[in-house]
Amino acid sequence: xxxxxxxxxxxxxxxxxxxxxxTCVRGCGFGxxxxxRSLWDRSLAIFKGQEDMxxxxxxxxxxxxxxxxxxxxxxxxxxxxxxxxxxxxxxIEPNPLAYKASHHWLPEYMRNVWLQAETGGVILTGSGxxxxxxxxxxxxxxxxxxxxxxxxxxxxxxxxxxxxxxxKPDALEFDRFPDGRLRLKTRLAPQxxxxxxxxxxxxxxxxxxxxxxxxxxxxxxxxxxxxxxxxGGLHKDLYPYADHVIVQVxxxxxxxxxxxxxxxxxxxxxxxxxxKPGIGGHLPGEKVTEDVSQTRMIPVGTDALSPAPxxxxxxxxxxxxxxxxxxxxxxxxxxxxxxIAAVHNVAAIASGIARAGADIIYIDGFRGGTGASPLIxxxxxxxxxxxxxxxxxxxxxxxxxxxxxxxxxxxxxxxxGDVAKAIALGADAVAVGTAALxxxxxxxxxxxxxxxxxxxxATQRPELVERLDPEKAAERLVNLxxxxxxxxKEILGALGTNAVExxxxxxxxxxxxxxxxxxxxxxxVKPAGVGIGG
Amino acid sequence: MRxxxxxxxxxxxxxxxxxxxxxxxxxEPITRSIACMHDRxxxxxxGFAAYGIYPExxxxxxxxxxxxxxxxxxxxxxxxxxxxxVHRAEPIPTRRVREITDPPVIWRYFVAxxxxxxxxxxxxxxxxxxxxxxxxxxxRIPGAYVMSSGKNMGVxxxxxxxxxxxxxxxxxxxxxYMWTAHGRFPTNTPGWWGGAHPFNLLDWSVxxxxxxxxxxxxxxxxxxxxxxxxxxxxxxxxxxxFDLLHRRHGLxxxxxxxxxxPPFWKDIDKMEPAEREAYTALxxxxxxxxxxxxxxxxxxxxxxxxxxxxxxxxxPLVCGKKGDFVLLASEESALRLLLGDPDExxxxxxxxxxxxxxxxxxxx
Numbered sequence: 001x002x003x004x005x006x007x008x009x010x011x012x013x014x015x016x017x018x019x020x021x022x023t024c025v026r027g028c029g030f031g032x033x034x035x036x037r038s039l040w041d042r043s044l045a046i047f048k049g050q051e052d053m054x055x056x057x058x059x060x061x062x063x064x065x066x067x068x069x070x071x072x073x074x075x076x077x078x079x080x081x082x083x084x085x086x087x088x089x090x091x092i093e094p095n096p097l098a099y100k101a102s103h104h105w106l107p108e109y110m111r112n113v114w115l116q117a118e119t120g121g122v123i124l125t126g127s128g129x130x131x132x133x134x135x136x137x138x139x140x141x142x143x144x145x146x147x148x149x150x151x152x153x154x155x156x157x158x159x160x161x162x163x164x165x166x167x168k169p170d171a172l173e174f175d176r177f178p179d180g181r182l183r184l185k186t187r188l189a190p191q192x193x194x195x196x197x198x199x200x201x202x203x204x205x206x207x208x209x210x211x212x213x214x215x216x217x218x219x220x221x222x223x224x225x226x227x228x229x230x231x232g233g234l235h236k237d238l239y240p241y242a243d244h245v246i247v248q249v250x251x252x253x254x255x256x257x258x259x260x261x262x263x264x265x266x267x268x269x270x271x272x273x274x275x276k277p278g279i280g281g282h283l284p285g286e287k288v289t290e291d292v293s294q295t296r297m298i299p300v301g302t303d304a305l306s307p308a309p310x311x312x313x314x315x316x317x318x319x320x321x322x323x324x325x326x327x328x329x330x331x332x333x334x335x336x337x338x339x340i341a342a343v344h345n346v347a348a349i350a351s352g353i354a355r356a357g358a359d360i361i362y363i364d365g366f367r368g369g370t371g372a373s374p375l376i377x378x379x380x381x382x383x384x385x386x387x388x389x390x391x392x393x394x395x396x397x398x399x400x401x402x403x404x405x406x407x408x409x410x411x412x413x414x415x416x417g418d419v420a421k422a423i424a425l426g427a428d429a430v431a432v433g434t435a436a437l438x439x440x441x442x443x444x445x446x447x448x449x450x451x452x453x454x455x456x457x458a459t460q461r462p463e464l465v466e467r468l469d470p471e472k473a474a475e476r477l478v479n480l481x482x483x484x485x486x487x488x489k490e491i492l493g494a495l496g497t498n499a500v501e502x503x504x505x506x507x508x509x510x511x512x513x514x515x516x517x518x519x520x521x522x523x524x525v526k527p528a529g530v531g532i533g534g
Numbered sequence: 535m536r537x538x539x540x541x542x543x544x545x546x547x548x549x550x551x552x553x554x555x556x557x558x559x560x561x562e563p564i565t566r567s568i569a570c571m572h573d574r575x576x577x578x579x580x581g582f583a584a585y586g587i588y589p590e591x592x593x594x595x596x597x598x599x600x601x602x603x604x605x606x607x608x609x610x611x612x613x614x615x616x617x618x619x620v621h622r623a624e625p626i627p628t629r630r631v632r633e634i635t636d637p638p639v640i641w642r643y644f645v646a647x648x649x650x651x652x653x654x655x656x657x658x659x660x661x662x663x664x665x666x667x668x669x670x671x672x673x674r675i676p677g678a679y680v681m682s683s684g685k686n687m688g689v690x691x692x693x694x695x696x697x698x699x700x701x702x703x704x705x706x707x708x709x710x711y712m713w714t715a716h717g718r719f720p721t722n723t724p725g726w727w728g729g730a731h732p733f734n735l736l737d738w739s740v741x742x743x744x745x746x747x748x749x750x751x752x753x754x755x756x757x758x759x760x761x762x763x764x765x766x767x768x769x770x771x772x773x774x775x776f777d778l779l780h781r782r783h784g785l786x787x788x789x790x791x792x793x794x795x796p797p798f799w800k801d802i803d804k805m806e807p808a809e810r811e812a813y814t815a816l817x818x819x820x821x822x823x824x825x826x827x828x829x830x831x832x833x834x835x836x837x838x839x840x841x842x843x844x845x846x847x848x849x850p851l852v853c854g855k856k857g858d859f860v861l862l863a864s865e866e867s868a869l870r871l872l873l874g875d876p877d878e879x880x881x882x883x884x885x886x887x888x889x890x891x892x893x894x895x896x897x898x
Contacts, residue, residue, distance in 0.1 A: 149744070172816065181809065184812045403758075498826060499796075504821065532749070
């Protein structure tokens with residue numbers, strides 16, 4: 001049956017500019033562009049026998065070269081062709097096709113109904129929730145100094161972003177050396193040192209390409225931060241970066257063995273993900289290549305299914321067991337992180353996780369990305385990271401256990417302003433996934449689950465993967481982290497502070513603009529116009 | 535709008551003098567010194583802390599109370615009678631001063647915690663009961679405020695220029711081995727006596743010039759340990775941080791100062807391993823107690839004095855010595871007025887505390 005779904009985009013090619021070089025045709029991972037050879041041949045066939053016309057066309061043959069045509073139904077608007085066309089001859093536009101106007105039946109909802117009417121399946125998507133939910137980040141602003149206390153110039157004064165993730169005691173004890181100097185007596189739990197409070201989010205080999213993972217690992221090492229393997233195991237090529245890698249233990253236990261735990265700076269138990277809280281994962285068999293199969297320790301071509309829950313975790317005490325099993329296996333040398341999706345009861349859950357012995361809690365908000373998720377889950381389950389983070393930080397403080405865990409906040413961080421606001425709300429560090437992919441070229445077309453990523457990021461097709469040069473991509477990632485870090489320093493300086501710990505949890509330096517009283521109360525933030533302490 | 539409901543940043547003058555051998559002097563030198571810095575304050579707050587002034591009640595906690603009305607004082611009185619043995623209660627002597635208008639009801643109580651209160655509440659350290667009493671009076675008894683609650687010491691403060699406050703409280707009649715003083719320049723008009731410095735808890739007093747940009751997180755950090763920061767002043771943060779870190783966590787005073795104004799990572803990285811480990815841990819664990827932003831503070835307790843600047847020295851503080859006396863002030867001119875030209879004068883370095891302790895032989 002022919003689909004009745006109209007294309008989302010229209011490919012426009014300026015044939016006056018096009019030199020028929022074929023870059024776009026070869027470039028499109030989705031096969032949306034081709035030379036019109038076949039069309040020309042068909043025309044000739046139609047006119048066969050009509051002597052006059054044939055004469056005309058055969059005379060033209062050789063003069064009219066093939067031209068590029070776009071198959072609109074295949075285009076995902078990833079802009080690979082647009083970016084790489086040497087003549088700037090391509091543009092992708094939204095399909096101007098008009099529907100009867102409705103505030104309720106938006107074209108995308110009709111489109112999804114048609115798709116399901118045709119397939120009877122669950123609609124998949126990639127990336128993060130793109131719906132127009134209210135953004136708390138966009139309704140909070142930061143403070144700055146004027147007169148009564150001086151701002152500090154980061155170009156002239158030290159400005160410190162160094163951050164340590166891990167469980168901290170409430171107090172320290174010291175011994176005195178015979179010569180009077182002090183020596184630390186308290187033995188600290190293992191800590192992860194970050195030169196900037198930004199880590200890369202968990203993205204598995206399988207969901208993204210090995211080249212993309214290599215770029216993240218190289219960048220993490222260069223920038224003094226961490227990347228996260230996700231639940232896809234650790235490829236041998238990443239072993240040299242072990243000190244900058246968090247390895248995940250997820251419900252599928254893919255790639256988990258003794259060496260895996262060994263070659264990591266920290267181990268993360270993945271309970272949930274912001275883009276798909278409460279459900280498992282599904283890496284389609286097409287993406288399970290020889291190499292992925294080796295890394296995940298599963299047969300080539302089989303679907304990699306992560307169960308929705310861990311089958312050994314049905315309650316908080318089971319989580320505590322797994323945390324301590326991992327700590328035992330790693331001789332208490334590595335922090336154990338627990339990643340959860342931001343859901344309604346996140347504060348109580350986080351408190352339980354802290355008390356279960358986790359060193360780090362990674363909270364992923366509903367804007368967080370994914371390699372593949374049911375659309376309906378991605379767009380309708382979970383809560384924003386801003387409120388989840390605020391609730392967790394406040395709850396842990398009320399219980400007096402905030403020191404016991406570090407908090408990583410993720411899910412929708414777009415720029416250093418979001419980073420600063422998340423830290424002010426109480427995060428120790430943030431994790432960025434989509435932003436890192438965008439730095440490597442991703443245009444957030446949300447088609448990661450197809451494995452056709454033209455940018456060589458979310459694909460395992462060798463001809464696509466090889467396009468992504470890990471070193472160049474790493475350089476772009478390092479540049480991004482550097483840029484954001486410099487901006488964070490400007491923000492700290494404007495606040496009259498010179499260390500990131502003075503921003504951490506300092507909600508006094510945030511104000512809400514256009515937030516209602518309830519929101520303000522949950523965020524622990526005052527409305528703009530109210531002074532300090534008011 | 536009362537201070538405590540709004541937070542008021544302010545510029546200030548500070549001054550202090552201490553005799554390491556416990557020799558007592560009256561309030562005139564410190565008044566001279568703080569008066570010299572008249573232009574650093576604006577008449578909206580001045581105050582003094584004096585140590586060693588009540589030798590006859592040395593074992594009792596001296597509660598200095600500011601009350602909006604006699605009724606408020608009676609409420610505080612009833613509360614104190616319930617929890618403490620009150621050995622003496624009296625108005626603090628004052629004199630009429632033209633510049634000081636509308637003073638509150640000002641009393642002092644010399645008290646000891648009731649044994650049965652400690653036992654019933656399972657409180658081991660009687661100072662915890664005193665702390666709690668201070669918090670309760672300040673927060674739960676409307677119109678009553680505890681100016682100070684230490685032994686053999688007292689705070690005298692109010693709205694006005696410090697030199698007028700000194701005359702009002704007749705400070706020339708008191709003899710102390712240590713004096714601290716403060717002149718305030720709030721960028722608002724509080725008109726509330728409790729908002730003036732010094733800020734006190736037990737025998738700890740703080741005078742402070744500066745604004746703590748990290749106030750929000752310092753406050754939330756302290757709240758985690760049960761402190762209620764109702765006054766919303768930076769100075770309160772300083773006092774409680776000293777109480778938490780030194781008294782409750784047992785950190786030595788030099789380390790407390792290093793928590794408040796820690797060395798930069800670039801300097802920590804250059805330290806020898808044991809020291810580096812200690813300072814790294816200190817910053818990791820106590821990052822939320824870092825006081826960021828401009829400040830010079832003088833913290834005093836019964837056995838000593840601490841002068842501290844923020845980690846990049848954004849406010850002035852000079853230190854001097856004269857015989858057995860240690861002197862601190864915002865300006866050198868004020869320092870020189872304390873006891874005449876000192877033997878030595880130097881600028882306190884950024885983040886590097888001046889810590890002075892009474893000589894061991896001296897009982898204070």
